Amino acid sequence: MRIAVLGAGLAGVTTAWCLSRDGHEVLLLEKSARIADAASGANGGIVSASRAFPWPSPQMLKTFLKALVRNDQSVRVYPMRWDPEFWSWGLAFLACCNAASYAQLLARKVRYVRYSQAQLGRIAEESGVSFHRKQGGVMYLYRTQEALEAGVRKMAPMKAFGFPFRVLDGRQAAQIDPGLSRAPIAGAVFSETDESGDSAMFCRELAKVCESRGTEVMLNCEVKGIAVQGDRVTHVETSTGRLAVDGAVAALGIIDPHLRKSLGAELPIYPVKGCSVTLPIVEPQRAPRHAGMDESKLAAYCPMGDRLRLTGGAEFAGYGRAHRAEDAQRLVRLAEELFPGAIDGTRVEARACLRPMTPQSTPLFGTGRYRNLWFNVGLGHMGWTMASGAAAITADLIAGRPSAIPLDGLLVRRA
Ligand SMILES: Cc1cc2nc3c(=O)[nH]c(=O)nc-3n(C[C@H](O)[C@H](O)[C@H](O)COP(=O)(O)OP(=O)(O)OC[C@H]3O[C@@H](n4cnc5c(N)ncnc54)[C@H](O)[C@@H]3O)c2cc1C
Known part of the structure; x- marks a missing residue:
């Protein structure tokens, strides 16, 4: 499939990698002039699985x-x-x-971060970044x-x-x-x-490897909206033109509120x-x-x-x-x-x-109103720890494979 990944922070770049690994034709769209220019560019660098405490607590x-x-x-x-x-x-x-x-x-978060840390190891090894x-x-x-x-x-x-x-x-x-x-x-x-590491360097290096394997990385390319037919996205509207796609993954971080309204899912971020x-x-x-x-x-x-x-x-x-x-x-x-x-x-x-x-401090995956628009959002305070797992889960959902961990409480609701 020709899939546009919207946003090139940790969520987007790792998703582009996993989709390219699955053999998809991937377009990675980023409004900034460089990869990982938002939250993924300056975080604390800690892969803190042992601290997967939920934010909401008594x-x-x-x-x-x-x-x-x-x-x-x-x-x-x-x-x-x-x-x-x-x-x-x-x-x-x-x-x-x-x-x-x-x-x-x-319990949900611990299961998830353990899986994600293993996926980070897998990506690091396979890509050599x-x-x-x-x-x-x-x-x-x-x-x-x-x-x-x-x-x-x-x-x-x-x-x-x-x-x-x-x-x-x-x-x-x-x-x-x-x-x-x-x-x-x-x-x-x-x-x-x-463990720890520089997530911006990770994203930039990984995007280069993706590009060398055929992913089209489009910088200074702001996603303005989506064009739909029935329950499917047909095109992504961007500041540099209209792109025909078979599917898209929203990995937009905080998501501009105007864009969020058009995506057909409840996104409490x-x-x-x-x-x-x-x-x-x-x-x-x-x-x-x-x-x-x-x-x-x-x-x-x-x-x-x-x-x-x-x-x-x-x-x-x-x-x-x-x-x-x-x-x-x-x-x-x-x-x-x-x-x-x-x-x-x-x-x-x-x-x-x-x-x-998100209010639960866990991410959101799956589809809402459009069955070929997947979400990989809400990585919150632990996105460096959670991104690689999020990407693997998203790739599994797109491929129709059973997910390696249960996704209860982690799926978006249709708006
Ligand atoms: C101060 C701080 C410290 C942190 N420390 C840690 C830590 O130690 N360990 C840890 O695990 N996590 C940490 N995190 C969390 C982690 O950095 C985030 O969860 C993670 O970076 C989120 O990644 P993302 O890809 O979802 O979002 P982002 O990195 O924000 O990426 C979203 C991308 O989408 C792009 N975009 C948005 N709108 C559009 C559009 N319309 N068109 C095209 N592109 C668009 C943006 O420009 C951006 O590049 C920290 C966060 C902060 C703020």
């Missing part, structure tokens, strides 16, 4: 409600409080913030003994799911990662099967903004070897070759992509505090990007 209920009235916590809601789209999303989110829903979502992949564990840091103990309790369900992790004091953490020897931490949980800084490493001996997360500051760090990436923050502020200078500065200060002397804090690449979140 604890998050309190945080979210507080965020509606104050803006001094990790989750922030900005003045678009009267945005109906936000409220409809927020109510669906709050409906999942109970113990029963949490347990169900956790390099992306500063670092396997062998991720550090989750705690500043006090009390916080470390709470962190270990939080991991209990993941232990029950079989994720291996070690509880370390500060000295033991520095033995595994000497970059942490000056970090002000009481200890860490080291998740041994988590809301942007949740995060800040990202990338800094040059000037003293490699002082930089981290493994990626990690400072749990007390809710910020992630990840070495990517000769650069260090830090990300943090979760802001409901509409579709704007501007970042606030103080958020970026906070991340730079954190890098200097954890890894003194490792980075040059004056040469900062700072930006914000938008997580395409």
Whole structure:
């Protein structure tokens, strides 16, 4: 089939790869001038399967409600409080913030991320792309003994799911990662099967391999709409012309609301903004070897070759992509505090990007009103961890193969 993949972030590029592997003629359409220019271009880099905690939880209920009235916590809601789209999303989110829903979502998400991490390994091996992949564990840091103990309790369900992790004091953490020897931490949980890498590099390299195998990569090509006949999409309308297709995959990240209305499916996806800084490493001996997360500051760090990436923050502020200078500065200060002397804090690449979140924090697949328009959307806060599985599932659905994992709760509804 001739299939257009709409959007070239993690979801789109991995889907293009899997469809090309299945022998389809693939067109990869991207409105930006380069691949992975949105959320997939500046994320935290951690493949954090052992942290597949659903966002909606009884604890998050309190945080979210507080965020509606104050803006001094990790989750922030900005003045678009009267945005109906936000409220409809927020109510669906709050409906999942109970113990029963949490347990169900956790089991679903763990099954899914395990599958996805295996698919990432498969794509990496088959394609041969390099992306500063670092396997062998991720550090989750705690500043006090009390916080470390709470962190270990939080991991209990993941232990029950079989994720291996070690509880370390500060000295033991520095033995595994000497970059942490000056970090002000009481200890860490080291998740041994988590890994990290540069998802932008992964996408760009993978797109090149796809192109070399016949995929047509079309940059600066904005999807404006679809043309349909009955229950089938016949063409994709773009800024550079009309393309006849046998099918299409929407992998559009947050999805422009105008376009969303025409796609024939319920797509409860809301942007949740995060800040990202990338800094040059000037003293490699002082930089981290493994990626990690400072749990007390809710910020992630990840070495990517000769650069260090830090990300943090979760802001409901509409579709704007501007970042606030103080958020970026906070991340730079954190890098200097954890890894003194490792980075040059004056040469900062700072930006914000938008997580395409569903209320359940799990993605959506399948078809809505049009039976040849598939969705691969809602990768949310863990899209690097979840994209390769999402692509494999999408390719299976298109091929009519049974999916490797159950898809209950992961299918879009027709609008
Ligand atoms: C600050 C931050 C930190 C994160 N850290 C992690 C992490 O450590 N680990 C992890 O697993 N996940 C992380 N994530 C999540 C992850 O980055 C996202 O889930 C993932 O990038 C989403 O990929 P996507 O392809 O769905 O969306 P995107 O990367 O946003 O891609 C969508 C693409 O579609 C294109 N597009 C949109 N509209 C059109 C149109 N009309 N026509 C053509 N093209 C269009 C866009 O330009 C874009 O390139 C983080 C996210 C953020 C914001």
